[in-house]
Amino acid sequence: MGTERTRRRIPDATVSRLPVYLRILGEQADEGVESISSDRLAELAGVNAAKVRKDLSYLGSYGTRGVGYEVAYLVYQIRRELGLTHDWPVVIVGAGNLGQALAGYNGFGERGFPVAGIVDVDPAKVGTVLGGVRVRAIDELPQIVQSRRVSIGVVATPASAAQDAAELLVQAGVTSILNFAPVVLNVPAGIETRKVDLAVELQILSYHEQRRTTTAAGAAGGAPKSASA
Amino acid sequence: MGTERTRRRIPDATVSRLPVYLRILGEQADEGVESISSDRLAELAGVNAAKVRKDLSYLGSYGTRGVGYEVAYLVYQIRRELGLTHDWPVVIVGAGNLGQALAGYNGFGERGFPVAGIVDVDPAKVGTVLGGVRVRAIDELPQIVQSRRVSIGVVATPASAAQDAAELLVQAGVTSILNFAPVVLNVPAGIETRKVDLAVELQILSYHEQRRTTTAAGAAGGAPKSASA
DNA sequence: CATTGTGAAGCGTTTCACAGCC
DNA sequence: GGCTGTGAAACGCTTCACAATG
Numbered sequence: 001m002g003t004e005r006t007r008r009r010i011p012d013a014t015v016s017r018l019p020v021y022l023r024i025l026g027e028q029a030d031e032g033v034e035s036i037s038s039d040r041l042a043e044l045a046g047v048n049a050a051k052v053r054k055d056l057s058y059l060g061s062y063g064t065r066g067v068g069y070e071v072a073y074l075v076y077q078i079r080r081e082l083g084l085t086h087d088w089p090v091v092i093v094g095a096g097n098l099g100q101a102l103a104g105y106n107g108f109g110e111r112g113f114p115v116a117g118i119v120d121v122d123p124a125k126v127g128t129v130l131g132g133v134r135v136r137a138i139d140e141l142p143q144i145v146q147s148r149r150v151s152i153g154v155v156a157t158p159a160s161a162a163q164d165a166a167e168l169l170v171q172a173g174v175t176s177i178l179n180f181a182p183v184v185l186n187v188p189a190g191i192e193t194r195k196v197d198l199a200v201e202l203q204i205l206s207y208h209e210q211r212r213t214t215t216a217a218g219a220a221g222g223a224p225k226s227a228s229a
Numbered sequence: 230m231g232t233e234r235t236r237r238r239i240p241d242a243t244v245s246r247l248p249v250y251l252r253i254l255g256e257q258a259d260e261g262v263e264s265i266s267s268d269r270l271a272e273l274a275g276v277n278a279a280k281v282r283k284d285l286s287y288l289g290s291y292g293t294r295g296v297g298y299e300v301a302y303l304v305y306q307i308r309r310e311l312g313l314t315h316d317w318p319v320v321i322v323g324a325g326n327l328g329q330a331l332a333g334y335n336g337f338g339e340r341g342f343p344v345a346g347i348v349d350v351d352p353a354k355v356g357t358v359l360g361g362v363r364v365r366a367i368d369e370l371p372q373i374v375q376s377r378r379v380s381i382g383v384v385a386t387p388a389s390a391a392q393d394a395a396e397l398l399v400q401a402g403v404t405s406i407l408n409f410a411p412v413v414l415n416v417p418a419g420i421e422t423r424k425v426d427l428a429v430e431l432q433i434l435s436y437h438e439q440r441r442t443t444t445a446a447g448a449a450g451g452a453p454k455s456a457s458a
Numbered sequence: 459c460a461t462t463g464t465g466a467a468g469c470g471t472t473t474c475a476c477a478g479c480c
Numbered sequence: 481g482g483c484t485g486t487g488a489a490a491c492g493c494t495t496c497a498c499a500a501t502g
Contacts, residue, residue: 010436013471019432023411037483046413050473050486057485065479065484082432083439090431101330102427107411111428112435151438152431175441176434178427182252182336184275192437194430198331198407199340201423202319202381203248203311205405206341207239208421209380210312212404242493266461279464279495286463294462294501463500472491479484 010081014055020045021055022078029071037068089116091150091174093165094157095125095135098180102156104131116148117141121161138168145172155179166193239310243284249274250284251307258300266297318345320379320403322394323386324354324364327409331385333360345377346370350390367397374401384408395422 010018024044028036038056042049056062056069059077063069079085090113092099102108103118118130119138126137136144144150153169155162155177162181169177176192179185182200185193239247253273257265267285271278285291285298288306292298308314319342321328331337332347347359348367355366365373373379382398384391384406391410398406405421408414411429414422 011470015433015436016429018436019426019429020413022432023428024413039483044413046415048473049483050475051471053484054472054486061485063484066482067480068483081436081439083435084432088431088435088438097330097333101326104326105427107428108431111431113428113431152434176438178430178434184249184253184273186275192434194434196425196427196430197248198334198425199252199336199342200245200248201407201425202317202337202340202342203251203313204244205381205407205421205423206312206317207244207247207310209317209405210310240493268461277495279497280493282462283464283494290463292462295460296502297461459502461501464498466496468493468495470491470493472489474489475487477484477486480482 008058010058014058015082017045017047017051017055018078018082021052022075022082022084025071025075025078029075033071035068036071036074038063041069084112087112087114088152089114089148089150090152090154090178091116091141091144091148091169091172092118092154092156093120093138093141093169094118094155094161095120095122095128095130096156096158099154099156100130102154103133106131113152116150117144119144141168142172145169145174150174152176152178155181155185157181159183237287239287243287244311246274246276246280246284247307247311250281251304251311251313254300254304254307258304263300264297265300265303267292270298313341316341316343317381318343318377318379319381319383319407320345320370320373320377320398320401321347321383321385322349322367322370322398323347323384323390324349324351324357324359325385325387328383328385329359331383332362335360342381345379346373348373370397371401374398374403379403381405381407384410384414386410388412 021041024041038049038052042052059081062074062077092102092115095118099118103115108115115133117136118133119136119141120126121138125135128135151174153174155165157165159181162183163185166177166185166187170187170191179193179195182197187193250270253270267278267281271281288310291303291306321331321344324347328347332344337344344362346365347362348365348370349355350367354364357364380403382403384394386394388410391412392414395406395414395416399416399420408422408424411426416422
């Protein structure tokens with residue numbers, strides 16, 4: 001046996017940044033870059049270099065002092081740590097506007113999350129084809145989850161149907177849920193959920209915009225008009 | 230003049246939760262609830278009651294000891310703090326899959342963020358109508374931003390076009406950007422950006438799924454199969 | 459007397475600063 | 481000499497615990 005690296009606990013904050021490093025490293029590899037320093041990676045990721053080093057140190061000591069990190073090896077290690085050594089098929093509940101966009105977005109499958117199925121309660125939508133995937137009836141959910149071994153479900157329903165959707169996903173055997181509905185999901189312990197809420201994001205921006213005008217009212221020389229990038 | 234409450238700095242973590250409280254309070258108001266305790270609000274928001282109280286305390290002392298918070302008044306205060314007392318028109322760059330879904334999503338306008346315009350570089354897309362909004366050429370961006378006084382832009386382009394899109398938005402006068410492209414945007418100081426990255430979210434879930442199997446391998450009685458909610 | 463508002467403790471994350479190493 | 485890896489300090493956020501109070 002010997003090497004059992006995957007056991008250590010990685011801080012949440014680090015886990016949320018690893019995918020960003022991974023994408024950048026992939027791009028660098030495509031451009032032929034073989035080695036990269038924490039300074040450079042930090043610049044590309046828009047973070048502090050010490051943070052990059054600390055983050056990577058949770059994976060183990062994969063850098064070379066005086067040199068940097070070997071891009072290909074780091075890609076491999078991050079992928080392994082994130083569980084990206086195999087595909088994770090996902091099932092989408094809700095074939096409305098958003099569900100359609102998600103199903104039609106190829107980047108999903110390309111990044112290791114193929115759409116195993118999309119289901120909807122609306123009989124009018126069942127049978128239509130979105131992004132190469134046929135919309136199926138909601139009661140086919142357990143069958144899809146089991147036959148395709150799906151562990152990640154996506155809730156793309158209206159708010160009013162989201163809790164029901166989540167419960168159906170859990171009953172079908174899904175253990176992680178990505179929720180696009182503006183609702184706090186109630187799920188059993190052990191089920192991982194993450195939420196993407198567009199209204200929340202916009203309202204956070206609104207807060208800063210509002211602050212800008214309220215706070216700076218009268219303060220001369222506000223935001224620069226010319227782009228520096 | 231007198232009351233100048235909007236001056237204090239609110240922690241980022243709190244700002245990101247206020248929209249959640251706001252939505253819940255709105256729902257409660259619709260159900261006829263007039264008063265709510267921090268305990269109840271915490272339960273509905275899926276957080277700790279002390280956190281709710283501390284969060285709300287940044288707005289001022291708007292509760293009544295022994296009683297709770299008056300729902301309508303709290304809604305008013307949060308809306309004011311988040312700058313939601315008026316609409317914030319947004320402009321979307323990119324009329325692909327995602328841009329279309331965003332433009333067609335009415336919840337946007339309903340929550341105070343009407344789509345002032347959607348632009349695309351592709352001449353084939355210009356002129357088509359999405360969710361009641363006609364797609365316009367990208368060089369109309371400055372005109373849209375200025376005439377409609379847009380300060381929030383949404384980047385819904387492919388990754389390769391995102392940086393350009395951001396620069397055009399900034400040049401046009403936008404000061405906040407919501408970025409859906411899997412790219413770290415480089416913007417001048419003073420421009421607020423937020424990122425929504427589906428791949429990152431899925432990869433975080435993947436990490437936990439992977440951890441579940443790696444860690445529990447052999448440990449009996451893993452995740453419960455039956456939903457308790 | 460139920461519930462808020464808040465000092466203070468606890469905890470996780472970020473950043474610093476430098477020893478260790480190639 | 482340059483860059484990683486990491487203790488330790490600094491920081492911000494969360495939670496506790498209880499005094500304040502309608």
